[in-house]
Amino acid sequence: MSDTPHLATGDRETPTIEPPEPVGGLDDATSRREIHDVWVAGTEEQEWVRAATDEGAQEMLPEAQDAAATIQRGTAVDDDYIGEGGADEDQRQILNMGPQHPSTHGVLRLHLEIEGETIRRVKPIIGYLHTGMEKTAETLSYMQGATNVTRMDYLSPFHNELAYSLAVEQLLDVEIPTRAQAIRILMTELNRVASHLLWVATQGMDIGAVSMMLFGWQDRETCLEFFEKVTGLRMNHNYIRPGGVAADLHDGWEDDIEDLLVRVSAGIDRDEAILNKNPIFLDRTRGIGVITPEECRQYGVSGPIARGSGIAHDLRKVFPYSGIEQYDFDVPVGKHGDVLDRYLVRIEEMRQSLRIVEQILNTMPAGDFRTDDRKVTPPPRQRIDESMEALIHHFKLFTEGFRVPAGEAYQGVESPRGHLGVYIVSQGGARPWRLHVRAPSFAAVQAMPVMMTDLLVADLVATLASADPVLGDVDR
Amino acid sequence: MAHQAHVPGFLMTTMDKGVNWARTRSMWPASFGLACCAIEMMATGGSHNDISRFGMEVFRASPRQADLMIVAGRVSQKMAPVLRQVYDQMAEPKWVISMGACASTGGMFNNYALVQGVDQIVPVDMYVPGCPPGPQSLLHGILSLQEEIMAGTIRR
Amino acid sequence: MSEEQSTTEETTTEGVEDAGSDRVMPTDENLAALACEFASAEFEVFEATGASWDIVTVSSDDYHGLVAAAHAAGYTLFIDLCAVDYLRRTPRFDVVVHIESISAGKRLRIKIGVPASDPSVASISDVFAGANFFEREAYDLMGITFTDHPDMTRILLPDEWEGHPLRKDASVGSVPVQFKASYKAP
Numbered sequence: 001m002s003d004t005p006h007l008a009t010g011d012r013e014t015p016t017i018e019p020p021e022p023v024g025g026l027d028d029a030t031s032r033r034e035i036h037d038v039w040v041a042g043t044e045e046q047e048w049v050r051a052a053t054d055e056g057a058q059e060m061l062p063e064a065q066d067a068a069a070t071i072q073r074g075t076a077v078d079d080d081y082i083g084e085g086g087a088d089e090d091q092r093q094i095l096n097m098g099p100q101h102p103s104t105h106g107v108l109r110l111h112l113e114i115e116g117e118t119i120r121r122v123k124p125i126i127g128y129l130h131t132g133m134e135k136t137a138e139t140l141s142y143m144q145g146a147t148n149v150t151r152m153d154y155l156s157p158f159h160n161e162l163a164y165s166l167a168v169e170q171l172l173d174v175e176i177p178t179r180a181q182a183i184r185i186l187m188t189e190l191n192r193v194a195s196h197l198l199w200v201a202t203q204g205m206d207i208g209a210v211s212m213m214l215f216g217w218q219d220r221e222t223c224l225e226f227f228e229k230v231t232g233l234r235m236n237h238n239y240i241r242p243g244g245v246a247a248d249l250h251d252g253w254e255d256d257i258e259d260l261l262v263r264v265s266a267g268i269d270r271d272e273a274i275l276n277k278n279p280i281f282l283d284r285t286r287g288i289g290v291i292t293p294e295e296c297r298q299y300g301v302s303g304p305i306a307r308g309s310g311i312a313h314d315l316r317k318v319f320p321y322s323g324i325e326q327y328d329f330d331v332p333v334g335k336h337g338d339v340l341d342r343y344l345v346r347i348e349e350m351r352q353s354l355r356i357v358e359q360i361l362n363t364m365p366a367g368d369f370r371t372d373d374r375k376v377t378p379p380p381r382q383r384i385d386e387s388m389e390a391l392i393h394h395f396k397l398f399t400e401g402f403r404v405p406a407g408e409a410y411q412g413v414e415s416p417r418g419h420l421g422v423y424i425v426s427q428g429g430a431r432p433w434r435l436h437v438r439a440p441s442f443a444a445v446q447a448m449p450v451m452m453t454d455l456l457v458a459d460l461v462a463t464l465a466s467a468d469p470v471l472g473d474v475d476r
Numbered sequence: 477m478a479h480q481a482h483v484p485g486f487l488m489t490t491m492d493k494g495v496n497w498a499r500t501r502s503m504w505p506a507s508f509g510l511a512c513c514a515i516e517m518m519a520t521g522g523s524h525n526d527i528s529r530f531g532m533e534v535f536r537a538s539p540r541q542a543d544l545m546i547v548a549g550r551v552s553q554k555m556a557p558v559l560r561q562v563y564d565q566m567a568e569p570k571w572v573i574s575m576g577a578c579a580s581t582g583g584m585f586n587n588y589a590l591v592q593g594v595d596q597i598v599p600v601d602m603y604v605p606g607c608p609p610g611p612q613s614l615l616h617g618i619l620s621l622q623e624e625i626m627a628g629t630i631r632r
Numbered sequence: 633m634s635e636e637q638s639t640t641e642e643t644t645t646e647g648v649e650d651a652g653s654d655r656v657m658p659t660d661e662n663l664a665a666l667a668c669e670f671a672s673a674e675f676e677v678f679e680a681t682g683a684s685w686d687i688v689t690v691s692s693d694d695y696h697g698l699v700a701a702a703h704a705a706g707y708t709l710f711i712d713l714c715a716v717d718y719l720r721r722t723p724r725f726d727v728v729v730h731i732e733s734i735s736a737g738k739r740l741r742i743k744i745g746v747p748a749s750d751p752s753v754a755s756i757s758d759v760f761a762g763a764n765f766f767e768r769e770a771y772d773l774m775g776i777t778f779t780d781h782p783d784m785t786r787i788l789l790p791d792e793w794e795g796h797p798l799r800k801d802a803s804v805g806s807v808p809v810q811f812k813a814s815y816k817a818p
Contacts, residue, residue: 102537130554131587135588151512154515218523421711423712
């Protein structure tokens with residue numbers, strides 16, 4: 001698989017590129033699916049509503065066309081179920097799903113009020129993985145803090161560390177070398193690929209394509225091998241730290257990346273070959289779990305879910321961080337807001353991430369992998385043997401930690417699940433006064449009743465998987 | 477050689493060894509994924525590490541059909557009653573593997589929200605260290621548990 | 633649109649001085665009407681890498697109205713709501729809201745001081761439906777009540793939990809670790 005046309009970067013100077021090749025099964029005349037792969041500044045402020053199609057699925061319609069359609073508006077359930085239901089109480093029953101359930105992606109619990117097979121109301125109940133990380137963060141120094149946040153969203157640990165480190169660096173006001181920035185982008189974009197691969201695996205498995213489970217994990221292992229070589233760990237790396245990264249890339253990382261690009265992009269091609277023509281997959285995802293752009297904005301839903309609904313919003317473009325604006329990539333945006341569009345958006349995002357990785361491979365700057373600001377960075381190892389001051393400095397840095405000027409900072413990064421934000425309040429000490437994490441999955445779980453109302457119970461599983469919630473991120 | 481084919485073959489062993497061998501070779505885990513360790517547990521079940529080499533690939537969603545509970549991840553105070561209920565629903569004989577630092581001791585999260593070690597709720601047969609333990613670590617834990625079962629009696 | 637924004641931002645990072653008073657006006661002109669409408673709103677500018685955006689501190693009486701006005705001014709994307717405990721400060725708590733205007737490419741941080749004697753503010757879940765869970769989280773962990781919230785119950789901790797663990801006067805709740813001889817109870 002040396003011919004990977006979508007990875008070629010030379011002929012893509014302008015952001016306007018030709019639409020992707022239509023994939024079989026998706027381009028029949030009646031239901032052609034396109035993913036715009038052109039970044040659009042701002043978004044069309046058109047009002048969309050959800051409507052039921054004749055086939056029992058849902059679709060998004062412009063508000064002007066909705067006269068004949070049955071408009072559905074999803075609502076969050078606020079009350080408890082006792083005494084609820086009124087006249088048709090006999091027809092409804094409560095179904096408890098989770099927290100120990102194979103399709104809830106962890107320990108999410110859903111209260112379903114169902115009428116036959118149709119879901120009438122959903123109430124997500126969370127907190128079964130509440131770890132008290134925001135409290136623990138107040139007891140750890142800024143240097144130790146990365147070990148804490150990396151365990152929040154355990155499928156994208158690099159993004160957690162990056163958001164945390166950038167927020168601390170905002171307060172510290174230190175200059176990060178360009179090599180460290182490039183390494184950060186390299187690792188986070190590979191992490192996005194690994195996370196989306198796992199999503200394809202679990203989404204496929206949840207709706208019956210068990211082979212996706214095996215293929216997805218296989219490709220993810222390719223990424224994890226590289227992570228393990230660089231950071232020493234497969235997950236929870238604690239690699240990106242305030243001031244830079246923990247260690248430089250190993251010798252011969254270029255060969256590893258080249259090998260990885262070939263293998264993973266071949267894997268993505270194969271995943272598409274399996275799913276895009278699969279009638280069962282298409283029937284189970286098309287018109288399922290629709291959420292409109294307005295609902296996305298209302299509920300703070302971001303990332304691939306919002307982009308699948310047509311919101312052209314990506315923090316890497318809107319509020320660029322860590323020098324990502326110098327790389328050339330497109331943001332895929334869907335049109336229909338259903339599970340299938342989220343799948344297509346994620347597949348294209350993986351391709352774009354690999355594009356960024358290839359650009360970094362060609363343009364990796366030389367230099368230091370962490371800042372030389374001695375306030376933040378420990379002295380090099382050989383200096384400790386030579387100098388008493390360096391030894392004391394090293395000791396102080398790792399026992400007491402460095403002090404961060406008082407203030408507050410907010411940093412958002414585009415994690416595979418959407419807008420991951422870290423809000424830090426410092427009062428001048430060596431530990432954060434308050435660390436709050438704005439978790440993308442938290443907002444996605446909140447919007448689940450909107451996506452799931454009036455679906456069938458079997459479609460709930462597809463919708464739940466498409467939202468890609470990570471419960472460690474939700475509960476923290 | 478030909479006349480030996482008429483002799484019915486037999487095998488001598490103790491009841492303990494025979495039953496234990498059967499138990500270890502078809503130990504079905506309950507899929508009790510909680511946090512980061514659950515991802516590594518799933519990776520162990522994936523194609524790369526292939527837990528089915530040890531007769532254990534059948535992750536059961538229902539605790540009624542499972543022999544082994546792999547507590548994969550941090551156990552919060554809110555989750556603890558659920559975990560105990562799942563354990564109680566499993567049929568005897570049953571074993572528990574505490575996977576990872578959080579499940580074993582609370583790990584780095586020594587705070588209000590977490591149960592500091594799942595052995596406060598359920599009896600644990602094998603602790604697997606790591607944060608998270610890699611698939612090889614988990615496989616080693618499982619093989620060690622199999623050895624322990626083989627060495628024991630069939631009292632339960 | 634975003635190109636225009638990025639050029640104007642660099643020149644106005646200090647905030648536009650309002651003629652006639654020394655009040656700092658927001659960098660986003662869509663918010664200028666808000667500054668006039670709500671007397672208690674104090675604007676300042678937050679500068680981060682790549683962007684600068686507005687911070688507004690507002691009294692709890694004006695809070696709901698300001699959020700609704702900001703929503704009408706284009707800040708339709710809900711980002712975040714959290715509470716901060718400053719312990720020795722008066723008022724003791726801050727409720728911090730982040731919202732974003734996609735069309736302007738700007739964020740807005742809204743801060744409301746909440747006194748310890750009566751830790752309650754108005755709920756904005758009628759303006760932003762997404763604030764629902766975030767307000768429940770702030771109630772659960774910090775003990776701030778949001779009036780007119782449709783479901784002011786605990787969200788992360790068990791229902792029977794007592795206290796609010798993220799408050800500074802609540803202990804971490806750690807248990808002693810045996811091998812640490814020098815362990816000090818918090």
